[in-house]
Amino acid sequence: MSVEIxxxxxxxxxxxxxxxxxxxxVFERSGExxxxxxxxxxxxxxxxxxxxxxxxxxxxxxxxxxxxxxxxHFTRLSKxxxxxxxxxxxxxxxxxxxxxxxxxxxxxxxxxxxxxxLAPDALSQGSLELAWRLERILAELTGLPRVTxxxxxxxxxxxxGILMVRKALEKTGKPRTTVLIPDSAHGxxxxxxxxxxxxxxxxxxxxxxxxxxxxLERAMTEDVAALMLTVPNTLGIFEGQILDIAxxxxxxxxxxxxxxxxxxxxxxxxxxxxxxxDVMHMNLHKTFSTxxxxxxxxSGPVAVCEALVPYxxxxxxERRADGTFFLDYERPDSIGRLRTxxxxxxxxxRALSYIAAYGxxxxxxxxxxxxxxxxIRAGLSDVYHLKYDGPSMHEVVFSDKKQTEFGVSNVDIAxxxxxxxxxxxxxxxxxxxxxxxxxxxxxxxxKPVLDAFIKAMRDIARxxxxxxxxxxxxxxxxxVKRVDEVGAARNLVLRWRP
Amino acid sequence: MxxxxxxxxxxxxxxxxxGARSIxxxxxxxxxxVRRGPDLPPPMSEIEIRRxxxxxxxxxxxxxxxxxxxxxxxxxxxxxxxxxxxxxxxxWLTSYTPYQPExxxxxxxxxxxxxxHICLLTGxxxxxASLYEGASALVEALLMAxxxxxxxxxxxxSAGIHPEYRETVWTYFSxxxxxxxxxxxxxxxxxxxxxxAAAVDERTFAVAVQSPNFYGIVEDWNSGSAAAKAKGALxxxxxxxxxxxxxxxxPGEGGADIACGEAQSLGVPMxxxxxxxxxxxxxxxxxxxxxxxxxxxxxxAEGRRAFCLTLSTREQHIRREKATSNICTNQGLMALxxxxxxxxxxxxxxxxxxxxxxxxxxxxxxxxxxxxxxxIPYTGPTFNEFLVEAPEDAAALLARLAAQGILGGxxxxxxxxxxxxxxxxxxxEMNERAEMDRLVAALAGRPA
Numbered sequence: 001m002s003v004e005i006x007x008x009x010x011x012x013x014x015x016x017x018x019x020x021x022x023x024x025x026v027f028e029r030s031g032e033x034x035x036x037x038x039x040x041x042x043x044x045x046x047x048x049x050x051x052x053x054x055x056x057x058x059x060x061x062x063x064x065x066x067x068x069x070x071x072x073h074f075t076r077l078s079k080x081x082x083x084x085x086x087x088x089x090x091x092x093x094x095x096x097x098x099x100x101x102x103x104x105x106x107x108x109x110x111x112x113x114x115x116x117x118l119a120p121d122a123l124s125q126g127s128l129e130l131a132w133r134l135e136r137i138l139a140e141l142t143g144l145p146r147v148t149x150x151x152x153x154x155x156x157x158x159x160x161g162i163l164m165v166r167k168a169l170e171k172t173g174k175p176r177t178t179v180l181i182p183d184s185a186h187g188x189x190x191x192x193x194x195x196x197x198x199x200x201x202x203x204x205x206x207x208x209x210x211x212x213x214x215x216l217e218r219a220m221t222e223d224v225a226a227l228m229l230t231v232p233n234t235l236g237i238f239e240g241q242i243l244d245i246a247x248x249x250x251x252x253x254x255x256x257x258x259x260x261x262x263x264x265x266x267x268x269x270x271x272x273x274x275x276x277x278d279v280m281h282m283n284l285h286k287t288f289s290t291x292x293x294x295x296x297x298x299s300g301p302v303a304v305c306e307a308l309v310p311y312x313x314x315x316x317x318e319r320r321a322d323g324t325f326f327l328d329y330e331r332p333d334s335i336g337r338l339r340t341x342x343x344x345x346x347x348x349x350r351a352l353s354y355i356a357a358y359g360x361x362x363x364x365x366x367x368x369x370x371x372x373x374x375x376i377r378a379g380l381s382d383v384y385h386l387k388y389d390g391p392s393m394h395e396v397v398f399s400d401k402k403q404t405e406f407g408v409s410n411v412d413i414a415x416x417x418x419x420x421x422x423x424x425x426x427x428x429x430x431x432x433x434x435x436x437x438x439x440x441x442x443x444x445x446x447k448p449v450l451d452a453f454i455k456a457m458r459d460i461a462r463x464x465x466x467x468x469x470x471x472x473x474x475x476x477x478x479x480v481k482r483v484d485e486v487g488a489a490r491n492l493v494l495r496w497r498p
Numbered sequence: 499m500x501x502x503x504x505x506x507x508x509x510x511x512x513x514x515x516x517g518a519r520s521i522x523x524x525x526x527x528x529x530x531x532v533r534r535g536p537d538l539p540p541p542m543s544e545i546e547i548r549r550x551x552x553x554x555x556x557x558x559x560x561x562x563x564x565x566x567x568x569x570x571x572x573x574x575x576x577x578x579x580x581x582x583x584x585x586x587x588x589x590w591l592t593s594y595t596p597y598q599p600e601x602x603x604x605x606x607x608x609x610x611x612x613x614x615h616i617c618l619l620t621g622x623x624x625x626x627a628s629l630y631e632g633a634s635a636l637v638e639a640l641l642m643a644x645x646x647x648x649x650x651x652x653x654x655x656s657a658g659i660h661p662e663y664r665e666t667v668w669t670y671f672s673x674x675x676x677x678x679x680x681x682x683x684x685x686x687x688x689x690x691x692x693x694x695a696a697a698v699d700e701r702t703f704a705v706a707v708q709s710p711n712f713y714g715i716v717e718d719w720n721s722g723s724a725a726a727k728a729k730g731a732l733x734x735x736x737x738x739x740x741x742x743x744x745x746x747x748x749p750g751e752g753g754a755d756i757a758c759g760e761a762q763s764l765g766v767p768m769x770x771x772x773x774x775x776x777x778x779x780x781x782x783x784x785x786x787x788x789x790x791x792x793x794x795x796x797x798x799a800e801g802r803r804a805f806c807l808t809l810s811t812r813e814q815h816i817r818r819e820k821a822t823s824n825i826c827t828n829q830g831l832m833a834l835x836x837x838x839x840x841x842x843x844x845x846x847x848x849x850x851x852x853x854x855x856x857x858x859x860x861x862x863x864x865x866x867x868x869x870x871x872x873x874i875p876y877t878g879p880t881f882n883e884f885l886v887e888a889p890e891d892a893a894a895l896l897a898r899l900a901a902q903g904i905l906g907g908x909x910x911x912x913x914x915x916x917x918x919x920x921x922x923x924x925x926x927e928m929n930e931r932a933e934m935d936r937l938v939a940a941l942a943g944r945p946a
Contacts, residue, residue, distance in 0.1 A: 022803040026611050026841045037578065037847040042854050043931040044861035048745070050879040054716050056747050061618045062845025070842045071580060074834075078589035080603035081596075085588035098501055099592050102544050107769075108582070111555030116568040117771025118908045119559050120893070123900055126557030127770050140536050152630035152772070153827040155814070159670075166673060175673070191814035191824035195641075197673030200819045238527040266528060274532040285827065289501075293585075293831025294605035295595040295627065295791065297773035313669075336669035340571055340633045340662045340760075341771030353551050359541040361499065367521045368502050368509075374524055375512045391527050418601050423594070429815070446503030447512060473799075475600050481799035483599040488796035488808040492785070494624050495614040 022480075023080075026073055027496045030063040036070055061498030080479045081294070082423050088445050088453050090417075092395045092426040092438025093186065093234060095264045095286035100357065103289065103350035112349050117341035121326050128325035131317045131342060134352045135301075141362070142260075142280055143273025144303035150313045150343040154261060157281030157300025158192035158228070163335045164279060164304060164311040165226050165255045166196055171333070176225040176254075182211060184235060184430040189228045189259060198225060205432055209235045209388035211245055220252045226279075230259040231272065234430040234438070235388050236373060236395035238265070246276025255279060255308075263287040264442065265370060265394035268363030278305040284344075287365075288351035299347035311335050317342075368443035369394040372450060376439055379454035383461040387433050394442075400435035408464040408471050410435040415482060416463065416474035420456035499541070559905060561768065565933035567862075569883045569924025570712070570908040571632065571660050571738050572771055573763045576851060576927055581765050581838040590834055595791075595827070599806035600798075605830065606805035609793035612837040619743040619840075619848075620735075620757040621750025622779040627791035628829040629776030632738050632760030633666035638789040638823055639758035639778055640667060640704050643732040644676065645787050645822065647703035650731070652677045654697045654704070656689040656722070658711030660738050661913040677701075687715035687876025687885070695725040702729055708736035708759075709746065714883035714922065715876055716742075719752020732756060732784075740764050740777070741926070742881045745852035756780045764848075765839025766832050775832040786812065789823030851927050855882035858934065859925035865938045866923070872941060875920065883924040885910075888941075892921040899940050906937055 048055065065073075082089070089096035107113065111126055121128065135147045151157035166175045179193040182203045190200040203219055206212035210233065220227070227249050232238040239245060249256045258272050258280035264287045272280050284290045284299035292298075304312065314334040315327040327342075342348075355362060370393050377386070377396040384398035400410040414424030414437070426438040441450060463471050475482065504512070509521070518524055525533070542550060561574045568574070585591060589604060596602030596609075609627045616625035629635040640653050653671070655664060657680050664680070671678055679697045684690040689707055698705055707722035709715075723733035735749030737759035749757035761775040762768070780788055786809065794808035814821040843851065859882040867874050871889035888895050892909040899906040907921040925934070939945065 023607065025607070025614075026837070027614065030844070035846070036842040036844060037576075037850075039576070039847070039850055039854065039927060040930075042857055044858050044934075046853065046857045047860070048853070048856060049860050050716050050746070050856070050881070054718060054747055054879065055745055056751070059618055059744060059845040059848060061614075062848065063841045064844050064846065065841060067578075067580060067842060070838060071584075073841070074584050074590075074608075074838055075587070077604040077607055078584075078587045080601075080607075081589040081593045081605055082598075082601035083588045083590075084592040089594060091594055094594055096594055100501060102547055104586065104591070106547070106551040106555070109552060109555035110560045110562050111552075111558040113767045113769055114560040114562050114574070115558045115770045116561065116566075116572055116574070116768050116905070118568055118570055118572070118912055119905060120897055120900055122897065123559035123905070124770075126554040129557065130551070130554045137536075137538065140538060143534070152634065153825070155824040155826045156630065156634070159824060163669070163673070187813075187815035187818045187821070188824050188826050190819035191817075191821045194819040194821075195670065195674070195824055197675075240527045240529070243529060243531065266525075268536050269525060270528050270533045272532075274534060275529075283827075291591045291831070292594045292827075294590060294593045294602075294608070294834065295830030296827040297630075297829045297832060298827035336672070337662055337665045338634065338669060339631050339666055339772075340660070340774070344630075344772040345770040346773050349551065353547050355538075356542045356547050356550060357501070357544075358499065360536060360538040361541055362538065363535055364499055364502060367525075368504060370524045371504075371509060371512055371516075371521050374516045374518070378516045391524070393524075393527075414598070415600065418598070423601060424598055444501055444503065447508040449503075450512075478600040479603050480600055480802060480804045483798050483804045483806045484796045485599070485806045485808070488794040488806050489811075491796075492808065493795035494785070494792055494808075495610070495617050498618075 023076055025496050026063060029069050029073055030065050032064055034064045034066050036065050036067045087421055088441060088449050089423040090425040090439045091423060092440040093261060095440060095442055097289055097442040098444035099289055099291040100354060103353040106353045107346045107349040125325055127345060128317050130352060131348055132319055132325055134348050137355055138301055138303055141267060142303040143271030145306050146309045146312060147301050147303045148312045149301045149348055150338055151300035151302060152339055152344055153298035154281055154283045154300040155188040155192055156338055157302045158188055159195055160313055160338055161257055161279040161281055161302045162193055162196040162226060164308045167311040167335050168308055169225055177223045180219055180224055180227045184209060184233050184432050185228060185230055186259060186261060208390050209237055210239050213241060213244055216245060216248055220248050220254060222252060224254045226255040226257045228257040228259060230262055232262050232265050232393040235397045236392045237390040238393050242275045261286060262394060264366060266366050269366045279308055284347045284351040289354040290347045290350040297344050297347060299344040313338055365443050372441040372443060372445055375450055376441055376454060380457050383458055395438060395440035397433050398437045399433050403464040406464045406468045408468050410437050412471045412474060413437065413460055416460050416471045417456060418475040419477045422453055422456060565904040565936050567907050567923045567925060567937060568905050570922050571760060572768050573739055573924060574768060574926055574928050575741055575763045577765055577767055578842055581835050584838055585831055585835055596807060599804060603805060606793045608834050608837055610795060610805050612833045613793060615837060615840040616777050616779050620779045621748030622757055623782045624785045624788060625777060625779035626788050627793060628833040629778055629790055630829060631774035631776045633663040635758040635776035635778050636663045636736055637667055637670045639734050639756045642756060642787050642789060643704035643734060646732060646784055650701050650703035652679060652702040654679045654681060654702055656707045657682045658689050658713060659706060659708040659736055660712045686878035687713050688717050688878045691721040698725045698729045698731055700729055702731040704732050704734050706734040706736055708738060710739055710742055710881040710883060713876055713885045714880040715878040716746060716881055719747065719749050719754055723753025741852050741855060744848035745856060761836055765836040773829055773832050775829050775836055787822055790825050790828055854927040855925060858929050859884065862925050862934045866941060869938060869942045882926060883922055886921055886923055888919050891918050896921060902940055904937055904940055
């Protein structure tokens with residue numbers, strides 16, 4: 001075993017605590033002859049019937065390790081992570097809410113986890129029913145008639161939505177050339193529009209951080225296929241003129257796309273379909289509580305208006321008059337497939353279980369999420385700068401403007417917050433707020449937690465004035481100290497080598 | 499509500515701090531005309547949810563209760579209890595993308611290890627943190643090759659690539675001005691090498707071949723790579739059954755520039771087709787065009803080894819419409835499951851799984867070939883899946899078998915293939931000889 005430990009002269013340490021050292025890689029724990037698996041003896045003849053030229057000899061560098069070592073390795077590694085079960089995860093736009101464990105149990109039922117997407121429809125009635133029910137519920141919540149569950153995550157949902165718009169426009173004339181996207185939008189919006197073959201035109205936000213109707217009016221030409229709008233926008237501000245925005249877009253024959261990443265702000269309270277939204281993706285891993293899992297899996301269903309229904313990805317899940325369900329592949333105008341099979345089905349199970357727990361009271365989610373964000377805003381707006389002061393919905397975007405006077409940046413504040421036991425806000429986004437600190441508490445934080453968070457942020461603001469160095473050198477209590485991200489990109493080491 | 503920790507009294511106190519009379523006041527910006535609650539049933543208790551959702555689960559056939567031979571892109575391989583139970587740990591399950599490395603070293607080191615495993619298996623130098631699944635991984639690989647080609651417009655795809663992967667490529671390519679040429683299979687079931695070479699021209703940016711291909715045939719990576727190299731295109735290796743990588747020649751050794759596909763077989767349950775686990779690996783010289791997240795090794799302020807996401811300037815949150823991909827959330831937790839699985843089985847276990855899957859499939863293929871009326875149409879070598887031609891409509895036959903508790907295969911009619919008598923049979927280390935014999939007996943119309 002070769003554990004690479006960097007010997008460096010470090011500042012004087014507490015002699016009672018041994019030098020912390022990095023955990024070895026799983027490959028560095030490996031030792032010849034160790035075994036971590038057991039398989040039954042082979043019950044058929046065992047010859048390889050593939051020409052040797054098409055086979056490999058061995059997996060050079062592969063591990064040899066016991067189950068005990070694996071259990072310890074991954075348990076120790078896990079303890080280096082912050083998680084929502086540990087405390088408030090202030091990441092704006094990410095909707096880090098509690099992940100109910102019933103949902104995990106439901107997704108692991110053998111009828112789901114050990115079922116195969118290509119089993120005959122007659123033997124998949126449970127999965128088809130579940131997908132159908134989830135679609136109906138999401139249609140009800142969005143106020144739009146149909147939903148595809150196929151997209152694997154929000155970004156793929158965006159692409160699916162814009163591809164449907166494109167196909168619909170093609171059918172009635174030309175696909176047009178341009179998609180309008182406000183300067184406050186998520187980066188996935190322009191990237192998705194680009195991969196759908198569109199040129200992106202950025203819409204400048206007004207002094208309130210929202211859409212300027214005159215700017216939109218001028219930009220909304222006959223070349224524009226769609227406006228991609230995040231509702232509420234990434235500042236957490238609801239576009240109060242949404243009905244006028246929809247009118248302008250529709251008057252020129254365009255479609256209104258809603259980025260539903262922020263659906264948590266109004267789920268169960270208001271319906272996008274009534275706002276004039278034509279197509280909208282949702283993130284089951286945000287609004288509907290499916291776990292983020294350190295970066296996925298997600299799921300990005302897309303709800304569409306009647307005019308876009310023919311273009312839904314195929315297959316769709318349909319119910320016959322006798323109550324049985326089937327997959328409909330006969331959809332000649334479909335944009336096609338975005339991936340294999342039905343989508344991230346395991347996420348459908350979790351989302352449906354979650355929605356069932358709230359039922360017709362799901363609006364409470366949005367109501368408390370908005371209450372919590374406004375409570376944080378009220379608790380911090382005298383110490384942190386608020387560039388756009390429109391009414392906040394589920395998140396609030398401060399900046400480091402006051403703290404930069406003391407030579408402290410938003411990054412430093414974020415790192416210092418780790419020492420207080422909170423996950424930092426989203427930083428430097430949206431791009432229209434310099435030094436942004438974007439905070440989304442979600443509805444699953446209670447008042448004592450919010451009070452502690454507010455106090456931590458206020459304490460840090462004071463530290464910026466009194467002891468800026470303490471903040472600039474943060475974090476001080478995390479498993480590793482500030483990580484050299486520039487060095488990582490300059491000297492790329494992307495894998496272990498045998 | 500049990501997921502809402504705020505009491506009514508606390509809400510009142512909070513509203514008073516905010517200076518609002520009611521929560522409704524906070525929604526003032528939302529026009530009254532669009533406010534509408536949903537028409538949904540009342541909330542369910544945990545017990546009721548278990549009944550409701552569990553009731554649906556019980557209507558599905560599953561691999562634990564049947565003799566199970568379904569594959570075609572999703573396989574029923576062994577997953578150790580620890581690989582799943584580890585996923586329940588809140589630190590893995592309920593953490594976000596590791597944008598803040600100081601509080602995410604677990605996730606980051608996991609990604610780094612996953613990347614390494616994928617490199618070792620595919621014989622390439624750089625792998626990303628995961629992609630959604632196999633089909634979109636192929637799309638990303640092709641788009642990457644297109645960027646590297648600087649202006650070429652044609653992708654040549656083997657017809658042996660999974661039909662849903664090819665359909666996905668069509669969806670993505672339809673509006674990007676790119677051309678797709680599909681090359682058919684020879685009598686042995688492998689991609690027709692001559693037709694492949696003929697289809698590649700100077701405009702071609704990529705040649706993609708799948709092995710084992712959709713019909714189970716083991717392809718020679720070198721024929722796709724040679725066809726690509728002859729015209730300056732990149733060779734893309736597609737793997738839909740990643741368990742095969744432990745036995746078959748790795749794509750990198752066969753001249754592939756990019757390997758991509760589906761790694762569900764390596765530690766991820768079937769999940770009714772999702773979540774799965776897309777992967778992509780490439781050569782070092784192309785690493786700056788790789789899509790998706792990458793974890794890199796670096797140091798912390800005290801000089802200790804640490805990890806962070808790197809080369810982010812390729813990604814959508816920085817580069818927006820000029821990004822290498824629109825992907826953001828990927829398959830983090832599935833990559834963890836897979837890292838645990840690959841680490842646990844290791845070089846010997848992964849190979850043993852592949853050998854057993856292959857040996858059992860060979861046995862079953864031989865036995866089915868002996869049943870009167872049944873034929874193995876392709877002669878090429880197979881790994882753990884093979885095509886069977888039945889004397890009758892395959893879907894009807896398989897429905898009959900299903901009634902006997904045997905999920906005997908996947909009818910090609912699921913994939914718009916004209917021939918209605920053919921079906922795919924997949925075998926893994928999970929299949930016992932006795933259930934294979936049951937399948938054979940059922941096909942022969944004998945009592946098992």
